[in-house]
Amino acid sequence: MKKIISLFLAVSMMLSVFIPAYAIETEESVHNADECTNIPVIIVRGMDFGGLYVDYGTENERSAINTDAGMIIKGVLKAIGTGIVKFNLDEVVDGVIEIVNDIFKNFSMDENGDSLYNVDVPKYPESADNYDNLRTGEGFEYGMVRTCIETFGEGHTYYVNYDWRLDPYVVADDIHAAVETAIKNTGHDKVNIVCCSMGGIMTVAYLTEYGYEKVNRCLFMSSTFCGAQVASDLMVGKVDIAPENLYNYLKYTVSDNNVLSSLIDILNFFGGFDVLTKLTDYILENYKEEIYDDAIIPIFGRMLTLWGLTQPEDYENAIDYVLGGRTAKNAGFLKRTDALQDMMKNRTALINEMIENGVGIAVVAHYDAPLAPVYENADFNGDSILETYQMSGYATVAKYGETLGDNYVTENPEYISPDRVVDLSTALFPEYTYIIKGAPHVSGSYGTDYADFLVWLLSYDGEFYAGASDEYPQFMVSDSSQSLKAFD
Numbered sequence: 170m171k172k173i174i175s176l177f178l179a180v181s182m183m184l185s186v187f188i189p190a191y192a193i194e195t196e197e198s199v200h201n202a203d204e205c206t207n208i209p210v211i212i213v214r215g216m217d218f219g220g221l222y223v224d225y226g227t228e229n230e231r232s233a234i235n236t237d238a239g240m241i242i243k244g245v246l247k248a249i250g251t252g253i254v255k256f257n258l259d260e261v262v263d264g265v266i267e268i269v270n271d272i273f274k275n276f277s278m279d280e281n282g283d284s285l286y287n288v289d290v291p292k293y294p295e296s297a298d299n300y301d302n303l304r305t306g307e308g309f310e311y312g313m314v315r316t317c318i319e320t321f322g323e324g325h326t327y328y329v330n331y332d333w334r335l336d337p338y339v340v341a342d343d344i345h346a347a348v349e350t351a352i353k354n355t356g357h358d359k360v361n362i363v364c365c366s367m368g369g370i371m372t373v374a375y376l377t378e379y380g381y382e383k384v385n386r387c388l389f390m391s392s393t394f395c396g397a398q399v400a401s402d403l404m405v406g407k408v409d410i411a412p413e414n415l416y417n418y419l420k421y422t423v424s425d426n427n428v429l430s431s432l433i434d435i436l437n438f439f440g441g442f443d444v445l446t447k448l449t450d451y452i453l454e455n456y457k458e459e460i461y462d463d464a465i466i467p468i469f470g471r472m473l474t475l476w477g478l479t480q481p482e483d484y485e486n487a488i489d490y491v492l493g494g495r496t497a498k499n500a501g502f503l504k505r506t507d508a509l510q511d512m513m514k515n516r517t518a519l520i521n522e523m524i525e526n527g528v529g530i531a532v533v534a535h536y537d538a539p540l541a542p543v544y545e546n547a548d549f550n551g552d553s554i555l556e557t558y559q560m561s562g563y564a565t566v567a568k569y570g571e572t573l574g575d576n577y578v579t580e581n582p583e584y585i586s587p588d589r590v591v592d593l594s595t596a597l598f599p600e601y602t603y604i605i606k607g608a609p610h611v612s613g614s615y616g617t618d619y620a621d622f623l624v625w626l627l628s629y630d631g632e633f634y635a636g637a638s639d640e641y642p643q644f645m646v647s648d649s650s651q652s653l654k655a656f657d
């Protein structure tokens with residue numbers, strides 16, 4: 170008996186010594202953070218307008234945008250039919266508003282700014298290499314994710330997808346979860362955050378709510394970290410279609426097609442855009458209020474993201490225009506919009522504090538493309554989606570197609586682009602801001618120069634400021650295939 174007990178004890182002792190040792194050894198052979206110089210990357214994507222689903226993950230799952238062709242055709246026929254028969258534009262506008270509501274009904278938020286319907290998005294809680302579609306991405310954020318997986322190794326890349334209508338403070342919780350998972354899985358104590366487009370304001374919310382202690386670098390790529398003029402204009406009723414803006418945008422859209430491009434020039438020569446915009450002006454003059462009351466406000470009015478993107482100088486006007494003022498009924502909602510405006514007000518101080526405490530910051534903004542010609546300030550220079558003014562952190566930027574002029578005086582000649590279109594002197598973080606002429610919105614497609622630039626931003630092991638490498642100077646030129654060269 171004694172023999173058996175002592176044998177049992179001996180075996181237990183051996184097991185207790187060897188099993189944990191063995192367990193630790195296997196874990197270390199997979200990844201030892203002390204010996205690894207690859208810092209995990211969190212990619213916070215931009216707005217995926219068509220990426221929302223009703224009853225996501227159930228058998229009833231369907232796109233939140235209702236594009237049932239039968240419904241749309243029926244609506245259009247009804248609108249045009251009754252309008253023409255009765256010779257009445259009111260009927261046409263009513264019909265169009267009805268169709269728009271049918272298409273976007275699922276986007277609606279409740280009066281507190283939360284989703285009215287059961288809408289969600291695909292989420293990626295594990296490291297990105299666990300998902301086939303993320304390992305094989307090509308363009309935009311997907312290309313970035315693939316580049317990061319291949320460059321920094323498995324388990325080092327995390328992708329944050331979110332419902333872009335939501336309060337950025339709600340999305341901040343998802344970013345926090347990704348940061349914590351990355352740290353837990355890899356054993357590293359910090360992450361690099363790459364926030365793209367709408368991901369900018371979401372990341373500002375994360376940094377505000379959870380701090381920057383776990384952030385090594387933060388890259389603001391074509392981002393909304395300073396809001397967006399298009400959202401601001403929408404919220405104060407500055408909807409407008411100007412002939413020059415329409416012409417510029419169409420020319421840009423068809424720039425690869427000589428025939429269409431010439432047709433647009435001919436149309437412009439004969440005043441076609443003036444005629445066209447006289448019609449839209451007439452519609453806006455007579456129906457803007459109705460369009461806002463019955464379509465824009467019910468669909469977009471309570472999206473907290475848009476309230477965060479609204480520029481401070483437009484904010485109170487937006488409250489009057491969209492909500493009818495600071496009424497008691499709106500108090501709950503306004504508490505949240507006020508919080509977002511405060512967050513954006515404190516953003517500059519927060520990022521400066523991050524820089525002082527050793528967090529690497531890069532702001533990357535593009536220009537030389539016109540914007541969607543549907544709002545008053547669509548004559549701003551941009552990257553066809555967002556305005557360079559906000560993406561760059563408020564650089565001084567000439568209107569699209571113009572320069573700042575020969576008489577323009579900059580505070581610092583080093584900070585003006587060689588074509589005198591962008592002056593970084595007025596930007597919030599000029600030392601850390603890159604300006605790239607001609608690059609598309611959220612570049613970084615797989616296999617491009619721009620992807621190499623992204624890798625450099627994430628891995629460069631030296632003093633981190635714009636232009637730290639001769640290869641990637643502060644002012645660069647790109648083309649649509651995202652090649653990069655110095656602009657001088």
Ligand SMILES: [Zn+2]
Nearest residue numbers: 202205207355
């Ligand atoms: Zn590692």
